[in-house]
Amino acid sequence: MAEGKFITFEGADGSGKTTQLKIIKEFLENSGYKVVETREPGATAIGEKIREILLHETEKISDNCEMFLFLADRAEHIERLIKPAIECGKIVLCDRHTDSTIAYQGYGRGKNKEILRKLNDIAVNGLIPDLTLLFDVTIETAQNRVGKDKDRMESAGREFFERVRNGYLELQKENPERIKLINANNSIETVTKDTKDIIIKMLEKDRRINVSGV
Ligand code: TMP
Numbered sequence: 001m002a003e004g005k006f007i008t009f010e011g012a013d014g015s016g017k018t019t020q021l022k023i024i025k026e027f028l029e030n031s032g033y034k035v036v037e038t039r040e041p042g043a044t045a046i047g048e049k050i051r052e053i054l055l056h057e058t059e060k061i062s063d064n065c066e067m068f069l070f071l072a073d074r075a076e077h078i079e080r081l082i083k084p085a086i087e088c089g090k091i092v093l094c095d096r097h098t099d100s101t102i103a104y105q106g107y108g109r110g111k112n113k114e115i116l117r118k119l120n121d122i123a124v125n126g127l128i129p130d131l132t133l134l135f136d137v138t139i140e141t142a143q144n145r146v147g148k149d150k151d152r153m154e155s156a157g158r159e160f161f162e163r164v165r166n167g168y169l170e171l172q173k174e175n176p177e178r179i180k181l182i183n184a185n186n187s188i189e190t191v192t193k194d195t196k197d198i199i200i201k202m203l204e205k206d207r208r209i210n211v212s213g214v
Helices: 017-030 045-056 063-087 098-108 113-124 139-146 158-174 188-205
Strands: 005-011 035-039 091-095 131-136 179-183
Touching: 005 017, 005 063, 005 098, 005 188, 017 035, 017 091, 017 131, 017 188, 035 063, 045 063, 063 091, 063 098, 063 113, 098 113, 098 158, 131 158, 131 188, 139 158, 158 179, 179 188
Parallel strands: 005 091, 005 131, 035 091, 131 179
Antiparallel strands: none
8 A cells, every 4th residue: 555645735825725735635636545525623523613604703702712722623634534534545735734824823823932933843743744845925925816805814914924934935944845835826726736746746756646647
């Protein structure tokens, strides 16, 4: 049985990562892989309820409550969905994961990043992505793509998103092997090509894909 893989898609709201995830899913399935598409927050039954609170609650939520809700969603997600899928040899494509917590709650909200790392470690129980794709866009492009209809997190304001973007870029510099930077200001086609190139390289290392036919 093929070895499973865990690939996470990261970036600010409006970076286009979800569009790319769907394109990559189709590409990998057409290449013969078994793929699971998932997201944080909100991939499990409990996670759906947590997502509803995090994105649509109109009462004020404290920063600690927000942090623990994202982590609770992750703990459930890892246990119920991600680990079992990887153990079955599937490629898991996950829209946001641990780096979102460091970028948004750490850099964005100003929570202690070392503590967040420890809490992330508890939530993931030893499972670390094989590859993380960071879709980087300027704040202007991101805000234009998000538009006027914003959820609770998207309404956080420009300075917050500047901190989030810089946080992601810091994370990439700290983890250059795992996190690959993609310029998501480019056209969808260019971003897709860059994304595919990185994934193919990773899979080729395992000799699991024949690129000549791609
Ligand atoms: P999305 O599904 O549109 O990406 O929305 C999820 C929102 O939650 C997005 O604004 C990023 C935010 N988020 C965090 O703040 N921390 C986290 O750990 C995760 C997974 C998401």
